[in-house]
Amino acid sequence: MYSVTVRDHMMIAHSFRGEMFGPAQRLHGATYLVDATFRRNTLDANNVVVDIGRAGEALRAVVGELNYRNLDDVSALVGVNTTMEALAALIADRLADLVQAGAFGEAARELTGIAVTLHESHVAWATYERAL
Amino acid sequence: MYSVTVRDHMMIAHSFRGEMFGPAQRLHGATYLVDATFRRNTLDANNVVVDIGRAGEALRAVVGELNYRNLDDVSALVGVNTTMEALAALIADRLADLVQAGAFGEAARELTGIAVTLHESHVAWATYERAL
Amino acid sequence: MYSVTVRDHMMIAHSFRGEMFGPAQRLHGATYLVDATFRRNTLDANNVVVDIGRAGEALRAVVGELNYRNLDDVSALVGVNTTMEALAALIADRLADLVQAGAFGEAARELTGIAVTLHESHVAWATYERAL
Amino acid sequence: MYSVTVRDHMMIAHSFRGEMFGPAQRLHGATYLVDATFRRNTLDANNVVVDIGRAGEALRAVVGELNYRNLDDVSALVGVNTTMEALAALIADRLADLVQAGAFGEAARELTGIAVTLHESHVAWATYERAL
């Protein structure tokens, strides 16, 4: 089994709802390093899992929609606790949509899965994995 | 599938028994970066795998029992080769006990697995994974 | 010349004023890794630059005043562009005050300088250095 | 399930064939950090997955065959696009051969899998995993 991963990052503000979050219920922010992993059982004719250039551009586009924003004000996220876990799933699902729409080329339709990891610091990160 | 990981570290002395270990049979030591990963199929009502604050405290407590010790003198470890692999399993099992005792809250009972990685340097690390 | 560095981090929201900042004029946020370096020409009687435990606690206290906050709402920072550079200087000055107030012990009065580095991501960081 | 990973690196020149690769069709090069992971269900009598010293030596030997070379001139690789994915598989297969030839000792015959990750930069990496 093969995989390829590309890294980008975003810098956002947000707040959490729920006593569990303690001081993170206040408006604060984060730099998220975002790692997107694409999985496949065999390589394509070019010997790659996916065109790494296209993968990087797709990740940049998806991350760019959230970058430099206050997530509390993003209409699609109203009422959502934008935890690392939830954002990882949101980004993985958006990348899956792009794969299925052909944005990574025809060969990429043989991808079997996507995983997205968000690192909020050097001591905490979260991952969401899904099939394609 | 979702996971969340928190990192802590500990600084211990120990020695190994067995010719295979060469100079590491002598009393020496290590800083272990310790990454604890918690897995779950769906998120809880707060959109998290686990309360990351509690996870960090639990890891700190478990690691704290070994920190600044000579593992050769820890009674529970007498006669045990305290390799990265063995320590990763020991820490994962202790965290699993805490989850099952309710230390992470009721929602955490839906965790499906734990993985612990110990890094002994920038060039070597080991992982133990288990179900919950 | 000797130095010792300890690392902590904080997660804040803020916005910048000035066209130069482009999309960062919007409310967004950052995780800052914060490295505080203490310099000294010779070691003290314990063979250290500074008690690393106290240094870590002091850094945690200073960083804790900003952590999980929207810096646009912190009264001491009203009208200030809270760039990495400006925050590094603010944290270094607060640490210098603590050293001079004796919070690091008497021996720490022989410290000759402090440097603070903030990392906003894996690809950008800033440093402020000052004498003591 | 247990695993142990060792890291080494190599510095090679190569070029890619295929329009998809854009400017990487030109002769260029890379430093690859190479992480080799060995998996096993239980530990051996020494409490290890594999003798980490032997694992490091085996990885160094395999990587050493490619290090400081222009891969376009390596006869075994003629006509092969030497992507991270393809090189990860090549290295994993060579390590598997060594395990099966007994180079890691008798106990290592209980290894269940190998994974190799190549990092071409701080923002891109690829992995190949196989059973043993």
Added chain:
Amino acid sequence: MYSVTVRDHMMIAHSFRGEMFGPAQRLHGATYLVDATFRRNTLDANNVVVDIGRAGEALRAVVGELNYRNLDDVSALVGVNTTMEALAALIADRLADLVQAGAFGEAARELTGIAVTLHESHVAWATYERAL
């Protein structure tokens, strides 16, 4: 004293001349992480050392001239041993030219120095520092 650093990378082929270089006399390659640091005694009216966006673009442009190339074939480098040290100086000088040509804006004319670090791997790097 203040500084700001931005990181980019490049992937090149090259060879060295001189017995000292051993196997690195063969055509091989490297990924260089390139960190460019800009120094200044005081901050400008925006509270920055330099517009970090412009700094990143300038570094990308300078690195882009070498990226995906065989340095042995770059006419400006004929007969030059393109060591980390030499490339760091070359990149720092190119950035200094851009500063002096006004590419970073008028305020950047108060920069006092530039340092460039190239990392060829996780275990070796080199720096060149110069005044402005």
Added chain:
Amino acid sequence: MYSVTVRDHMMIAHSFRGEMFGPAQRLHGATYLVDATFRRNTLDANNVVVDIGRAGEALRAVVGELNYRNLDDVSALVGVNTTMEALAALIADRLADLVQAGAFGEAARELTGIAVTLHESHVAWATYERAL
């Protein structure tokens, strides 16, 4: 001004004397990442600060004298608090001796300084710098 840095590591046991050290007065241990930096005003005829191969071997030799040891039992260190600061100075002085004994070649006699950094974890490190 130029510099080149090479990284190695060592795994040692030790204890500290002095109330300030708290639980670190117990026998414990550390993995130290050890970075040795060599400084020089101009490059030599090969365009290097120092033969990086020789630098790496020298660092390995110096670190190797301490690796896999209990520093409390090393006769040269009896009664010494083997802090990061003290060990950095000890290693820098040993490297300086080797430079002056010609172990890095004749050209290396133009080195102007050495700095050694020890990292005891991902959140603490210390540096000693000296002239040559």
